[in-house]
Amino acid sequence: xxxxxxxxxxxxxxxxxxxxxxxxxxxxxxxxxxxxxxxxxxxxxxxxxxxxxxxxxxxxxxxxxxxxxxxxxxxxxxxxxxxxxxxxxxxxxxxxxxxxxxxxxxxxxxxxxxxxxxxxxxxxxxxxxxxxxxxxxxxxxxxxxxxxxxxxxxxxxxxxxxxxxxxxxxxxxxxxxxxxxxxxxxxxxxxxxxxxxxxxxxxxxxxxxxxxxxxxxxxxxxxxxxxxxxxxxxxxxxxxxxxxxxxxxxxxxxxxxxxxxxxxxxxxxxxxxxxxxxxxxxxxxxxxxxxxxxxxxxxxxxxxxxxxxxxxxxxxxxxxxxxxxxxxxxxxxxxxxxxxxxxxxxxxxxxxxxxxxxxxxxxxxxxxxxxx
Ligand SMILES: Cc1ncc(COP(=O)(O)O)c(C=O)c1O
Numbered sequence: 001x002x003x004x005x006x007x008x009x010x011x012x013x014x015x016x017x018x019x020x021x022x023x024x025x026x027x028x029x030x031x032x033x034x035x036x037x038x039x040x041x042x043x044x045x046x047x048x049x050x051x052x053x054x055x056x057x058x059x060x061x062x063x064x065x066x067x068x069x070x071x072x073x074x075x076x077x078x079x080x081x082x083x084x085x086x087x088x089x090x091x092x093x094x095x096x097x098x099x100x101x102x103x104x105x106x107x108x109x110x111x112x113x114x115x116x117x118x119x120x121x122x123x124x125x126x127x128x129x130x131x132x133x134x135x136x137x138x139x140x141x142x143x144x145x146x147x148x149x150x151x152x153x154x155x156x157x158x159x160x161x162x163x164x165x166x167x168x169x170x171x172x173x174x175x176x177x178x179x180x181x182x183x184x185x186x187x188x189x190x191x192x193x194x195x196x197x198x199x200x201x202x203x204x205x206x207x208x209x210x211x212x213x214x215x216x217x218x219x220x221x222x223x224x225x226x227x228x229x230x231x232x233x234x235x236x237x238x239x240x241x242x243x244x245x246x247x248x249x250x251x252x253x254x255x256x257x258x259x260x261x262x263x264x265x266x267x268x269x270x271x272x273x274x275x276x277x278x279x280x281x282x283x284x285x286x287x288x289x290x291x292x293x294x295x296x297x298x299x300x301x302x303x304x305x306x307x308x309x310x311x312x313x314x315x316x317x318x319x320x321x322x323x324x325x326x327x328x329x330x331x332x333x334x335x336x337x338x339x340x341x342x343x344x345x346x347x348x349x350x351x352x353x354x355x356x357x358x359x360x361x362x363x364x365x366x367x368x369x370x371x372x
Contacts, residue, residue, distance in 0.1 A: 002357045002364075004314045006198075006290060006350035007147050007175055012241070013200035019244040020202065023237035031234050032225070041236050048243025052207055055246040056173075056192065057183035064208045064229045065239055069174040069195035070098040071219070072208035073141075075229070076170040076191040077102040079216030080139045081111060087138035090114045092124045092153070094330045095143050099172055103141075116142075121283040122151035122334050126158050137167050144173035144182065144192075148317040148330045148346055149282030150291025152180070159188025168214060174198055174206075178249040179288050180257060190214040196238070200351070201245030205238040256351050261289035263358050264349050268292055270362035275369055281331055281344055290349040293317070295336070299372045300325060301345040307368035312361055314347050 003011070012020075023044060029037030031045050049060040066072045077089075077099065091103060093115040103113045114132045116124045124142060133140075140162045145152045155171050162169035170191035176182050178199025184192055192209040196202055210216060210229070222231025249256075271278055271294065281293040296304055301316035302325060308314075317328030327341030336344075347361075 001310070002312050002361045004312055004347045004349060004353070004361060007150070007346065007348035008315055009197045009203065010200045010350055011352070012202060013245060013248055015248055016201055016241045016244045020237050020241040023240040027236060027240070031236060032223070044236055044240050045234050048239045048246075051243040051246040052194065055177065055182070055250055056194065056209060057185050058209050061227070062209055062211060064210055064226045065234060066206050066208055066230060067204055067235075068197070068206040069096075069172065069193050072193040072195075072206050073098040073172055074102050075208050075216065075219050076193065077106070077139065077141060078219055080168050080170075081106050082217035083215055084138045086110055087136045088112045088114065088134050089139045089141065090116065090129060090132055090137060091141045092116045092118060092143065093333045094118055094122060094146055095141070096147060096172060096174065099141055099143070118333050120335050121286070122146055122149050122281075122330070123283070123286075124153060126154055126161060129158060130161050133165055133167065137165075139168045139170065141170040141172070144171045144176040144187070145180070145288050146282070146330060147175050148328060149293045149334075150175070150288030150348075151282040152176070152286050152288065155187045155189070162190075163188045175288060178245070178253070178256075179260070179290055181253065184209055184211070191216075196242035196245055199245055199249050202238045202241040205235055205242045207242075252351065257289050259351070260349050260353070263353055263355060264290055264292050264347075266355065267347065267349075267358045267362055268294070270359070271365060274362075274366045279340065281334065281336065292347045293331075293344055294347065295340045295343045296345065296369055297343060299369060300342050304345060304365075304368055304372060307371065308364055311364045314345055316345055317341075
């Protein structure tokens with residue numbers, strides 16, 4: 001089996017397994033306890049916080065550990081909404097459900113939300129965003145890269161607009177961190193979501209970066225953990241694994257970008273050379289280096305993947321309910337027809353993907369496609 005679904009999740013890095021194993025065996029103290037067991041656990045959490053902060057150019061006291069990306073996104077959105085009580089929020093039409101669903105909820109409770117359209121490449125327009133800002137705009141939330149297409153939004157520009165207009169700005173960087181450089185200062189982000197399991201760390205842990213001057217109401221109420229933003233005894237060993245994943249991401253990032261770019265380019269070229277009419281969805285260059293979202297003319301993406309079920313693990317952005325296929329909302333927002341959107345497959349490479357696997361995968365896909 002060749003694993004080409006690294007945007008869904010990644011396997012744990014060996015270093016992460018070692019760090020977590022050691023922690024699980026020996027480091028069981030409560031980080032809030034004053035004795036030596038507690039102090040050891042506290043040191044583990046704080047060490048991880050430094051590593052996660054280092055990966056995105058933040059300072060450690062700007063990192064709030066959460067249960068993952070969904071919670072970080074909810075914290076940014078509801079935390080801002082609760083602070084203001086009412087107002088207007090700007091987002092894009094291609095956000096992850098963990099952004100869109102909280103916004104839908106807020107719309108039902110008196111907030112208004114503008115969903116910016118995207119162009120054929122999947123970009124929102126910063127100029128159009130500027131035009132939609134109102135006196136009562138309280139938050140702009142636009143994802144850094146899209147999970148289905150890998151398209152990278154002009155976040156630096158959007159962030160500077162938000163900063164100039166003194167509006168809180170959140171970006172969901174779940175898919176970007178560990179795959180491309182992410183620096184909170186360069187992006188002008190006040191709030192930024194990070195997810196451990198998207199870059200070789202464990203699942204069920206993530207973080208919200210919160211710039212010091214940004215104010216949020218917490219989602220949960222309890223003791224004073226995480227600077228009062230997220231009560232509950234810390235998930236110490238998952239946080240340790242997350243920190244290790246961040247540490248190795250810093251060291252490997254350049255190589256990861258180079259290798260994944262080369263191999264995804266190779267895969268695309270192999271497929272393009274043998275399957276006439278395939279279409280790359282998203283921008284040809286301004287994309288995560290590991291992500292290929294491709295429409296295969298005349299077939300249904302999920303049917304193609306079923307044919308490949310013993311050879312390749314990948315995914316489609318479409319949903320299947322009661323035997324009926326629903327096209328991906330992201331691809332539809334980019335102007336694809338139902339047929340083009342339903343024929344899409346997302347192939348997402350990882351740091352361990354090899355050239356041999358890519359050549360094998362290309363052959364298998366071509367064979368499966370022809371058989372359909
Ligand atoms: C863009 C994006 N945001 C948020 C999330 C949510 O992360 P988690 O499932 O860890 O809560 C994901 C996960 O797929 C994602 O791709």
